[in-house]
Amino acid sequence: MKLTIHRGTKEIGGSCVELTTATTRLVLDLGLPLVDANREPFDSRAALAKPIATLQAEKVVPAIPGLFDADHPAPDGILLSHAHLDHAGLLHLSRPTVPIFTTSGTSKMMLAAAVFAAQKQLDRTRFREVVSQQPFQIGDCQVTPLAVDHSIFGSLAFLIEAEGKTILYSGDFRNHGRKPGMIRDLLNHLKAKTVDVLIVEGTHFGSEKEQGHTEYQLEDRIVELVQSAPALVMATFSALDVDRIVTLYKAAQKAGRVFVVDAYTAFVLYLIGRQAKVPRPSKDMGIRVFFNHLFERRKLDNIREKFLADRIELAEVLADPTKYVMVFRPTMVEFDFKSQLPSRCRVLYGYWPGYLNKPDWVELQKQVALVEGDFIRAHVSGHAYVADIISFVNSVNARTVIPIHTFEPQMYQDHFPNVTRLSDGIPFDVG
Numbered sequence: 012m013k014l015t016i017h018r019g020t021k022e023i024g025g026s027c028v029e030l031t032t033a034t035t036r037l038v039l040d041l042g043l044p045l046v047d048a049n050r051e052p053f054d055s056r057a058a059l060a061k062p063i064a065t066l067q068a069e070k071v072v073p074a075i076p077g078l079f080d081a082d083h084p085a086p087d088g089i090l091l092s093h094a095h096l097d098h099a100g101l102l103h104l105s106r107p108t109v110p111i112f113t114t115s116g117t118s119k120m121m122l123a124a125a126v127f128a129a130q131k132q133l134d135r136t137r138f139r140e141v142v143s144q145q146p147f148q149i150g151d152c153q154v155t156p157l158a159v160d161h162s163i164f165g166s167l168a169f170l171i172e173a174e175g176k177t178i179l180y181s182g183d184f185r186n187h188g189r190k191p192g193m194i195r196d197l198l199n200h201l202k203a204k205t206v207d208v209l210i211v212e213g214t215h216f217g218s219e220k221e222q223g224h225t226e227y228q229l230e231d232r233i234v235e236l237v238q239s240a241p242a243l244v245m246a247t248f249s250a251l252d253v254d255r256i257v258t259l260y261k262a263a264q265k266a267g268r269v270f271v272v273d274a275y276t277a278f279v280l281y282l283i284g285r286q287a288k289v290p291r292p293s294k295d296m297g298i299r300v301f302f303n304h305l306f307e308r309r310k311l312d313n314i315r316e317k318f319l320a321d322r323i324e325l326a327e328v329l330a331d332p333t334k335y336v337m338v339f340r341p342t343m344v345e346f347d348f349k350s351q352l353p354s355r356c357r358v359l360y361g362y363w364p365g366y367l368n369k370p371d372w373v374e375l376q377k378q379v380a381l382v383e384g385d386f387i388r389a390h391v392s393g394h395a396y397v398a399d400i401i402s403f404v405n406s407v408n409a410r411t412v413i414p415i416h417t418f419e420p421q422m423y424q425d426h427f428p429n430v431t432r433l434s435d436g437i438p439f440d441v442g
């Protein structure tokens with residue numbers, strides 16, 4: 012069996028792995044790069060406007076025979092770990108004959124992101140739903156999807172068994188989210204197995220954040236931040252980060268405030284309401300839905316209808332600001348608040364801190380200061396802290412450990428004796 016990491020051996024972003032046996036070819040993830048060769052932010056919009064031949068020449072699109080071209084036999088399937096763009100962002104360019112195996116949760120996250128964030132939906136004709144811990148066969152490969160906790164709903168690791176070898180691909184994961192039982196279940200599943208190759212993400216290697224807080228500790232902190240806020244609390248974070256939606260909801264409840272979500276967040280809760288323990292976006296659950304200007308402008312009547320009964324107007328929020336915690340998008344400053352944020356508002360920032368230097372966020376912090384509000388970082392990472400990666404790798408106890416999704420692959424060797432470092436695009440013989 013041969014294993015090729017097409018992208019990700021020395022960067023975070025653009026993850027793509029290929030596995031080849033005598034009869035079967037699988038692709039794991041097909042992501043967009045996040046940074047260019049100079050580690051500057053990758054301009055995905057500009058890149059995707061180019062023809063595919065240019066993208067191939069620029070090595071944005073990995074060279075996998077038959078995945079984009081019809082001159083070779085197509086791979087037998089794509090295993091998609093989760094819906095973040097750095098794992099799923101090139102899927103729509105791949106040949107429509109190649110089936111995509113992923114969770115219904117990931118398919119729903121892609122639908123919500125397509126409606127609200129101009130991303131691509133998962134093609135229904137290519138979607139093959141898989142369920143955690145339920146093995147299935149593609150050619151001579153047995154694939155077992157294993158649920159992992161990450162900052163987007165529906166995430167998976169994949170276990171692949173073929174030609175007498177066992178490979179575990181971690182995808183993106185963490186052990187400090189709202190569902191630490193997921194990693195326990197995954198490790199239990201591996202108990203009777205010998206893993207030959209573990210391909211494991213190392214986002215946090217080399218960052219100052221070797222150890223950090225859990226999502227539950229964040230909830231406690233947000234309760235305090237809401238209780239001590241003199242006026243409206245506004246939370247900005249990814250609507251696909253369902254853990255964070257629940258954290259904010261619970262914190263609002265504990266602090267005695269109503270949680271006001273936007274239509275994007277409400278739609279995510281609606282989509283997964285049947286399969287996950289999440290609050291219904293409704294008045295009786297302590298949630299109201301605000302239709303912001305950009306949403307109203309798009310006339311998405313079928314979505315609007317679902318939340319009409321639980322709708323709240325901005326005037327109602329502003330008349331009694333200490334009653335609410337409100338989901339906030341930076342575009343609302345101009346379109347809904349008419350360039351004047353509510354007096355003494357407290358903005359809770361729930362994204363990666365690296366974005367804060369971007370002009371939009373710098374401007375927003377100025378706007379908050381103008382109304383004597385405060386802008387507070389309230390976030391925990393979607394990726395495992397270094398101590399948790401180490402304990403995970405030790406528990407899996409694979410024969411060899413291969414770095415992926417990291418800027419510091421050499422740091423794996425400081426922690427593990429059996430590291431094999433690959434280079435992008437160079438096949439590795441698993442044996």
Ligand SMILES: [Zn+2]
Nearest residue numbers: 093095161183
């Ligand atoms: Zn991710």
